[in-house]
Amino acid sequence: MTVEKDDVWRARRRLGETLRRWATPARASTPTGPQGRKGRRRVFRRWLVVRLRFVRKDGGAATIFVLAVGLVIVLMGVAGAAVGAARIGRHRAQAAADLGALAGAGRAVEGNAAACERARRFVAVNGGRATSCEVTGLEIVVRTEVIVTPLPGLTRHATAAARAGPVSAVASRSR
Numbered sequence: 001m002t003v004e005k006d007d008v009w010r011a012r013r014r015l016g017e018t019l020r021r022w023a024t025p026a027r028a029s030t031p032t033g034p035q036g037r038k039g040r041r042r043v044f045r046r047w048l049v050v051r052l053r054f055v056r057k058d059g060g061a062a063t064i065f066v067l068a069v070g071l072v073i074v075l076m077g078v079a080g081a082a083v084g085a086a087r088i089g090r091h092r093a094q095a096a097a098d099l100g101a102l103a104g105a106g107r108a109v110e111g112n113a114a115a116c117e118r119a120r121r122f123v124a125v126n127g128g129r130a131t132s133c134e135v136t137g138l139e140i141v142v143r144t145e146v147i148v149t150p151l152p153g154l155t156r157h158a159t160a161a162a163r164a165g166p167v168s169a170v171a172s173r174s175r
Contacts, residue, residue, distance in 0.1 A: 019048070022045050078151070081150075082150035082151050083150075085150040086148055086156065088148075089146050089147075089150075089156070089158035090148075090158045092146045092158070093128055093144050093145065093158040093159055094162070096122075096123045096126035096144045096146065097128070097160040097161055098164075099123070099126055100119040100126070100128075100133075100144065100162070101164035102122075102162075103119055103121070104118050104133065104135070104140040105139075105140050105165050108135055108137075108139070108140050115133070116135065119142045120133065123144050128145060128146045129144065130143070130144055131143045131145050131159070137165070139163065139164070139165030140165060141163045142162050143159065144160050144162075145157050145158070146158045146159075146160075
């Protein structure tokens, strides 16, 4: 061993001896109470012993705890993003259905084919697909579907329906 390593080991040995000396219980023959210098040393020794025992028993649990908390936070964020994507898809489907029904209601006088074609065009422009279109008199009901990807590799379909027509058609039904 070189001289530098001997000095390092000697300093470590001195530190260990000092810690052991401070950690051992005080002798009963000391007349100084807790207010004196030796009393403060006694309190420090007890504190040091408790701390050293705690550090030895810990063994890296804080690292695992922080990693677990971080994982929970990331999973909550992913779940929140998935719910948000599903809600946005539902709103897109409803908007496409509403606009398709309103556009088709303007052409309901021209017949079923013209009204449904106009409704399908408006639904497609708004990012949806018209699954059904029914014209009854001047009233039109449009059902739409929008593809939603809440998580990578997971594909779902959001559906919505909308009805449009003259106000008198709605009022006569409720009577």
